[in-house]
Amino acid sequence: MNERADLQAPKDITYRVRRFRPEEDQRPTWQTYRIACAPGMTVLDGLWLIKETMDPTLAFRASCRMGVCGSCGMLVNGKPRLACNTQIAELGSDIVTVAPLPNFDIVRDLVPDLCSMFDRHTALKPFLIRPDEQEQENPRGEYQQTTHDMEEYLQFSYCIKCGCCMAACPTLATDVLFSGPMPLSQAHRYNADSRDGGFDVRKEVLAGTQGPWRCHYAGECARVCPKGVDPAKAIQWMKREMMADLLGRRAPSAPAGLVTAPPAAKPRPGIPPAPARTVGA
């Protein structure tokens, strides 16, 4: 058999899955399944195979199957990952150990209760805040932003809220009042947005116990993020911004205004008119 044929051959894999059924279990237990792993199969594919052919009671959360929705975050062979984004072959082991994300309560089997994460997230007001209440409630249009301004926060906007960084955070494991990497990086994402004017509002939470001050600099959040976001960097930048604010050295800046229409151009003969503007009209 040549090398390519060997790669195509199904391989028997053992799944060790952490089970917890709250109505009957006092504590989580481990259950083992044997499946035939086809080339290209992801950890999520394996879980679906188990659910569809062996054990329909197995509970896990999944949706898009393409690493976008952030639903299938789980602990795979000891590391928080997206099950749909992790091929079994890349684990380099015949045993796939799957458990729910740590640092969260378990709803059932592999389903973590993400409410604690989203409560912290919500407390930091992860949306554009405008100083004008009327504008906040009824925005009149799009706000100006240059490419350079956008790059200040762009990488943090790739976060899909899967909870992998929260599961990897050693500070969150011991300090339940710590906001955690995802909410803090998202607070920074909006603080760094030139269209936002909510720094002082978020500061009310960030300056206290829930702020970035307990971060141990372990950097695990950045290491495990399946989208390449660096929450550890956001936390350090946030500290810098908060210190500048404490020392009165934070440059006050009004949030960017509405996109305005350019002056009307004089039509030139032989040149077709530009299409109608979609913004700033």
Added chain:
Amino acid sequence: MMRDQSLWFWHVAAGVAILLLAGLHMGIMHLDVILGVGNPAGGHPIDWANVVARGKSVAFLLSYVLLLGAALFHGLYGLRNILFELTAARGLRALCNAILILLGLALFILGTWAAVAGRQMALQA
């Protein structure tokens, strides 16, 4: 009680102060041959004459007190962080704050008194 934002700032500031003052201490006590500062009587830095000369100096007295304050704040803030990770109960955290503030103040007063008393002895020597 200061908020964590201010406490963290002073924690870092105390760290910088420790770096400078401990650097000064190391320079005077261990690099005396190279630097030749803080030991006006010559010889070894812990010779009695040098100790008395430094003890008479107001600048050294201030540096001792400042180093003491910085080290106490820096260390006790770190200890507070460790203790806070053991409990999230507000009552226990408030108790930790109270104990650490009292402990820090007591040690600071004791250390400052020792430094001032040492200067009085040096002036009488």
